[in-house]
Every structure is written in C-alpha cells, then in structure tokens.
Amino acid sequence: MSTTEEFDPALDEAVREVVTHLPRPRAGKDLTRTDAFRAQWNTAVELGWTGILDDADFTDPGSPESRELLDAACGAVTALARAGFALPLRQTLVARYATAEALPADAIAVHPTAYGVWEPAATALVAADGTVSMPVDGGTADEVDLAGRPYRLMYEMGEGGDEAGEALPRRVADVAELLLLQEILGAAEGAVAEARRYVTERVQFGSPLIKIPAVRTIAGELTVSLRQLDTAVHEARRRFRAGDEHSLHFALITAREVASAVSTEVTRAAHQLHGAMGITEEASLHWRTKLLWADRDEGVFSRDRGLDALPADEVELWTLTTPARAGT
Amino acid sequence: MTDTSEDLRRRVRELVAEWDFTPRCDSWASGYDTDFSQELGRRGLLAVTWPKEFGGAEGTNVDRFAVSEELLRAGAPVAAHWVGERQIGPSLLRHGTRELQEEFCPELARAKYRFALGMSEPDAGSDLAAARTRAVRDREGWRVTGRKIWTSGAHRATHLYLLARTSSEEDKHAGLTEFIVSTDSPGITVSPILDLRGEHHFNEVVLEDVHVPGHWVIGEVGAGWQQVVGQLSFERGGPERFLSTYPLLTAVIRAGLADHTGLRELRALAGRLQILRRWALENARAMDAGHTPVTQAAMSKYLGNKFEMDVIEWARPLMPRADRNIHALYDQAVATSPASGIRGGAAQVMLSVIAKGHK
Numbered sequence: 001m002s003t004t005e006e007f008d009p010a011l012d013e014a015v016r017e018v019v020t021h022l023p024r025p026r027a028g029k030d031l032t033r034t035d036a037f038r039a040q041w042n043t044a045v046e047l048g049w050t051g052i053l054d055d056a057d058f059t060d061p062g063s064p065e066s067r068e069l070l071d072a073a074c075g076a077v078t079a080l081a082r083a084g085f086a087l088p089l090r091q092t093l094v095a096r097y098a099t100a101e102a103l104p105a106d107a108i109a110v111h112p113t114a115y116g117v118w119e120p121a122a123t124a125l126v127a128a129d130g131t132v133s134m135p136v137d138g139g140t141a142d143e144v145d146l147a148g149r150p151y152r153l154m155y156e157m158g159e160g161g162d163e164a165g166e167a168l169p170r171r172v173a174d175v176a177e178l179l180l181l182q183e184i185l186g187a188a189e190g191a192v193a194e195a196r197r198y199v200t201e202r203v204q205f206g207s208p209l210i211k212i213p214a215v216r217t218i219a220g221e222l223t224v225s226l227r228q229l230d231t232a233v234h235e236a237r238r239r240f241r242a243g244d245e246h247s248l249h250f251a252l253i254t255a256r257e258v259a260s261a262v263s264t265e266v267t268r269a270a271h272q273l274h275g276a277m278g279i280t281e282e283a284s285l286h287w288r289t290k291l292l293w294a295d296r297d298e299g300v301f302s303r304d305r306g307l308d309a310l311p312a313d314e315v316e317l318w319t320l321t322t323p324a325r326a327g328t
Numbered sequence: 329m330t331d332t333s334e335d336l337r338r339r340v341r342e343l344v345a346e347w348d349f350t351p352r353c354d355s356w357a358s359g360y361d362t363d364f365s366q367e368l369g370r371r372g373l374l375a376v377t378w379p380k381e382f383g384g385a386e387g388t389n390v391d392r393f394a395v396s397e398e399l400l401r402a403g404a405p406v407a408a409h410w411v412g413e414r415q416i417g418p419s420l421l422r423h424g425t426r427e428l429q430e431e432f433c434p435e436l437a438r439a440k441y442r443f444a445l446g447m448s449e450p451d452a453g454s455d456l457a458a459a460r461t462r463a464v465r466d467r468e469g470w471r472v473t474g475r476k477i478w479t480s481g482a483h484r485a486t487h488l489y490l491l492a493r494t495s496s497e498e499d500k501h502a503g504l505t506e507f508i509v510s511t512d513s514p515g516i517t518v519s520p521i522l523d524l525r526g527e528h529h530f531n532e533v534v535l536e537d538v539h540v541p542g543h544w545v546i547g548e549v550g551a552g553w554q555q556v557v558g559q560l561s562f563e564r565g566g567p568e569r570f571l572s573t574y575p576l577l578t579a580v581i582r583a584g585l586a587d588h589t590g591l592r593e594l595r596a597l598a599g600r601l602q603i604l605r606r607w608a609l610e611n612a613r614a615m616d617a618g619h620t621p622v623t624q625a626a627m628s629k630y631l632g633n634k635f636e637m638d639v640i641e642w643a644r645p646l647m648p649r650a651d652r653n654i655h656a657l658y659d660q661a662v663a664t665s666p667a668s669g670i671r672g673g674a675a676q677v678m679l680s681v682i683a684k685g686h687k
C-alpha cells in the first residue's frame with residue numbers, strides 16, 4: 001500500500017524489527033498484568049519512543065523542528081499499531097508534551113485527552129493545566145476495553161466528554177486527536193495487510209483465494225477504505241503544520257468520522273477474508289482488530305461531536321474541503 | 329495549487345457568474361450548451377494543457393483540474409465539449425499524427441468540433457475488447473461496419489471516436505484500431521435511447537459501410553487497445569466522478585434544510601468530499617509527472633460513485649421542506665444515479681482493477 005506521504009521508513013522498519021521479537025500476551029486479559037506488556041513497554045522506553053515530544057513546543061507547527069518531532073511521534077505510534085501492539089505510547093507522548101514537568105523515562109503518563117484509557121495503570125497523571133500528580137489507588141473498579149487496555153469509566157470520573165475537552169489547550173487536544181488517528185491508520189493498515197496476505201497464500205478450490213472474483217471485490221473495497229483513511233489523516237497532519245485552527249478542526253473532525261467508518265469496514269471485511277483463523281489469538285489480525293475497535297470507540301461521547309466544525313454555506317464547504325497546499 | 333490554477337479558477341467563476349443558466353446535477357453529461365462551451369474556448373479555458381500551436385495554454389493537468397472543478401461546482405452546462413476536451417484531444421496529442429493534431433486539436437479547443445465516444449457495443453460492455461465493429465481498408469481509406477451503443481451526445485456531435493477491429497487475432501486485445509468518423513458521413517444512423525427521465529442523451533449508432541479517410545486513424549493500426557487504456561485515466565480520474573450531485577448537496581446546505589441527523593451525516597460526507605478532491609488532484613499531478621494512474625483513477629471513480637449515491641440518500645428525507653429548484657436537482661440526481669456506477673466502467677470492474685493494482 002503506497003501512502004500519500006510516507007513517514008520515516010527506517011523508523012517503521014525499526015519498530016517492526018523490535019516487535020517481532022516481543023512476546024504477545026494472552027487474549028482477553030488486562031494487558032498490563034502480563035509479562036509481555038512489561039517487556040514491550042521497557043523496549044519502547046529504552047528506544048526513546050516515549051520521550052519524542054518532551055521538548056516539542058509546536059508554537060510554530062510548520063517549522064522543521066516541529067515537523068520532525070511530529071513525524072517521529074506519528075511514525076512510532078503508527079508503526080506500533082500496524083504491528084498490532086497496544087501500548088500506552090500515544091497517551092504518554094501527549095501527557096509528556098502537555099506538561100513542563102520532568103517525568104521518569106518509564107512513566108505511563110495519562111492526560112485527560114486519553115479519556116481514561118490506561119488510567120488505572122498510570123504512574124503519572126497530567127492534568128488539563130499541565131500539573132502532575134501521582135495516582136492514588138482509589139479502589140475504583142477498573143474496566144478493560146476491547147484491546148485489553150484498562151480504563152476508567154467516564155461517568156465515574158465525572159467528566160462530560162466534549163465539554164471536558166473544551167477546557168484543554170487546543171494544541172494538546174489536536175496532537176492527541178492526530179495521534180489517535182495515526183494509531184487507527186496503523187492498525188487498519190496492519191489488518192488489511194494480514195487479510196491480503198491470507199487470501200494470497202490460502203489455497204481453496206485449487207488456487208489462491210484472491211483469484212475468486214468475489215474475494216477480489218472485497219479486497220478492492222478494503223484498499224479503497226484504507227486509502228480514504230490514509231488521505232484523511234495526512235490531510236489533518238498537513239493542516240496541523242499549516243497552523244490554521246479552523247481548517248484543522250474541520251479536518252480532524254471529519255477524519256475521525258472517516259476513521260470510525262473505515263475501522264468498521266476494515267474489521268468486518270478483513271475477518272471475512274481471513275476465515276476462522278483470523279479470530280484466533282495466533283493470528284496477528286486478531287490484535288489489530290481489537291485495537292481498531294477500541295480506538296474507534298474511544299472518547300466518542302456524543303453523536304453530535306464536532307457539528308460546530310461544519311460549514312454553513314457552499315463557499316465554506318468548498319474552502320474547507322480544498323486540499324492543503326503542497327509543502328505543508 | 330499554483331497561482332495559474334488559482335487564476336483559472338477565478339476566470340471560470342467570472343464566466344459562470346455572467347452566464348445565464350440553471351445549475352444542474354450531472355451537468356458534464358447532460359448540460360449541453362454549445363455557446364457556453366465555445367465561450368470557454370474563446371476565454372482560453374479549454375484545452376489548457378495542450379500546446380499553444382494547437383489552441384492550448386501549455387498548462388498542467390492540475391490547471392485543467394482547477395477549471396473542471398469550478399465548472400462542475402457551479403453545475404454549468406459543459407457536456408458539449410467534455411469528452412472531446414477531456415480525452416480525445418489528449419489522445420490525439422499522444423498518439424495522433426501531426427496532420428491529425430493540426431486538423432482537430434484547434435477545433436476541439438474552441439469547441440467547434442464536438443466528439444462522442446463510440447466504444448461500447450451490444451456485445452462489448454465491460455469487456456470492451458470484445459468489440460466487433462469492423463474496419464476494412466480500401467483504396468481511399470477505410471470502410472466501417474458495425475453497431476455502437478450508449479453513445480452519449482452522438483446526435484449532437486460533429487465526430488465520433490470509434491474503436492473498431494481491423495484484423496482477427498486470437499487475442500481479442502490485438503487487432504483493434506482507433507478512428508475518427510464524421511457523424512454526417514453517409515451510412516451512419518443515430519437513433520435515440522431515452523434514459524430514466526425520458527431524456528435523450530445517449531444513442532445507438534449503426535454504421536453501414538461508412539467511409540473513413542485513411543489518415544483519420546489515431547496512432548497505430550492494431551494498437552487501439554493499448555491506446556484506449558491510456559484514455560481511461562482521463563475518463564475515470566477526474567472530479568466529474570464525484571461532483572455530479574454537488575449542486576444538490578450545496579443547494580440543501582444553502583437553504584439550511586439539514587436537520588440534526590442531516591448535520592451529523594454531513595460530517596461524514598464533507599470528510600469524503602475532502603478525500604475525493606485530494607485524490608482527483610493527485611491523479612492530475614500523476615499525469616503531469618508522466619504517469620497513467622489507472623488504479624488510482626479506478627479508486628476515485630469507485631468512491632466517487634458511492635459518494636454521489638450517499639449525497640442523494642442524505643438529501644432524500646430533507647426534501648419535503650425543499651423548494652421547486654431543489655426538487656428539480658434532486659430528481660436529476662436520482663434519475664441519473666444508476667448511470668453513475670456503470671458509465672466509464674462498472675463498479676465491480678473498478679474493484680477488480682483496484683485489487684489487481686494492489687497485489
């Protein structure tokens with residue numbers, strides 16, 4: 001799959017190389033209670049992924065330094081998801097970016113933009129104003145989402161979703177949303193690659209499944225879905241660099257909408273193609289699917305999310321849907 | 329986008345604002361106004377990618393994309409020049425002899441010549457290479473006999489582009505040749521086929537021993553298949569594959585008809601519109617870089633078709649509060665909707681092209 005804008009292929013290669021040697025946890029558990037999780041997290045910390053945004057400032061998001069840091073963060077998050085690993089990397093990157101305080105290198109840091117995901121396992125909580133506190137074990141019943149990530153129920157946290165988001169610094173919220181989109185994109189790419197590999201290798205009726213027109217049709221649809229998501233995410237990234245808040249907000253909101261639809265399409269179609277084998281924990285599709293579902297549903301409190309970003313007339317619609325210029 | 333294309337956009341908007349027309353859906357296929365097309369030509373807004381000596385402006389495909397987008401955005405009547413300017417001129421410039429280029433390109437750039445596409449036949453639809461129309465050499469050129477169907481605009485065109493068999497080979501892709509045929513040649517009968525609105529846009533064209541001058545062959549005899557495949561990127565990858573229902577979409581927005589559910593759905597539609605516009609721009613850029621983006625163009629067409637259908641579904645429940653003009657746009661969109669997934673290559677065939685292109 002060619003993407004409209006490749007991120008650093010060396011980084012992708014490095015992540016792939018590292019994760020192939022990492023153990024997978026068993027399915028259906030709280031990931032943080034497995035040895036595999038600890039090994040994975042330690043590796044991410046040792047490789048310096050968690051600190052990528054420590055010095056990021058993004059006041060000039062189009063500058064070469066900002067661009068490099070954002071690309072690296074997006075690259076690491078996407079590559080990890082592409083390999084089907086659910087780690088608190090994205091959330092930690094955002095939390096560390098959101099605070100001026102120094103955190104231990106191996107901290108699992110969580111910020112309100114994480115919507116409670118990983119919070120029960122957090123070793124540092126970064127508040128909306130950037131202050132850091134160490135979590136106290138409040139004895140709240142932790143939940144585990146579809147990806148095996150522990151999370152805190154929002155109603156128990158007493159927060160109202162989008163209203164809570166309003167109080168957050170805009171840039172932090174934008175980075176969090178962008179990284180979430182990148183993670184969805186990575187997981188979707190991984191899922192599609194697995195499905196495609198399966199139908200190319202699996203022989204039934206005397207030839208590979210991909211030779212059957214109906215299978216090819218589904219494979220074609222998957223390609224279109226994925227490509228849509230890739231375009232939407234990269235458009236948001238370009239607009240982040242361009243620095244216009246209104247057009248970025250529109251791109252993030254609509255990209256999230258596209259991501260939700262594509263996650264559903266990809267998980268359905270990839271599993272259909274992969275047959276029974278895809279369901280098992282031995283199949284790497286299994287892990288990507290669960291991450292896709294969990295990410296898709298994360299923080300979606302209201303069906304009205306982002307309606308304020310919609311254009312009111314034709315000229316605005318045309319302007320907001322015009323691709324960001326090259327070079328951004 | 330470059331400054332040139334921004335300037336082109338401005339000039340199109342100017343003309344559109346001056347011209348007296350009623351915006352319509354599917355205007356590139358059904359909005360026929362020869363005067364408008366010729367005015368575009370006079371203002372240098374057609375054939376912008378072609379060499380100056382053939383009536384062009386030596387611009388890029390991105391420039392042409394800018395013009396096309398603005399025209400479709402306005403629902404302007406562009407069918408008279410669309411096919412000739414979109415794919416016949418470029419095909420002549422790529423494969424035609426200099427003589428053919430001199431004879432046709434300047435006239436196409438002014439919309440004096442208007443083309444219809446004689447590709448499909450009763451037994452050659454998705455499987456276009458099964459075409460049976462036959463061309464046989466004689467002393468003055470060629471004699472063509474056969475039957476073309478679904479030939480849009482043939483009743484108003486000055487010329488036909490024609491794909492015909494010039495030899496019988498085992499491989500059906502071999503032995504095909506591209507021709508230009510004058511529509512007033514003796515032996516041509518054009519009969520209307522009415523569409524779902526009872527409108528006459530496409531035709532059946534019967535050719536009985538029709539004379540074609542020897543030099544009206546496009547490119548090489550027998551290389552028609554390879555050449556026609558190149559046309560398909562132009563045919564499939566442009567903004568007309570997703571902007572056919574744009575006038576409806578924006579009329580509903582402008583009138584403030586969207587209810588709460590409508591606004592929620594608009595979020596997804598707007599996101600996809602943004603994606604489709606990026607893809608079409610990238611297709612144009614790929615062409616400027618000398619590529620033939622076959623797979624990418626098939627993706628644009630496939631998703632564009634879905635988008636157009638979804639715009640209709642989005643607008644449908646909002647129609648009770650709409651005025652007469654919006655109803656007219658809605659009716660146009662609905663009645664042309666089945667065509668959107670068929671013309672220029674059926675949806676399933678697009679998916680097959682996409683799957684093959686992404687092994």
Ligand SMILES: Cc1cc2nc3c(=O)[nH]c(=O)nc-3n(C[C@H](O)[C@H](O)[C@H](O)COP(=O)(O)OP(=O)(O)OC[C@H]3O[C@@H](n4cnc5c(N)ncnc54)[C@H](O)[C@@H]3O)c2cc1C
Binds near residue numbers: 447453
């Ligand atoms: C409004 C309109 C305007 C047109 N204008 C022109 C024109 O100007 N000039 C011209 O030459 N032609 C024109 N066409 C014809 C158009 O190119 C053909 O209709 C198209 O290529 C499909 O061919 P068909 O209609 O014979 O469908 P068929 O080939 O009979 O196919 C029927 C259906 O079968 C399925 N199918 C076919 N093959 C496959 C496959 N390999 N895999 C999976 N599914 C498949 C598809 O879903 C397809 O829709 C026009 C068509 C329309 C609707």
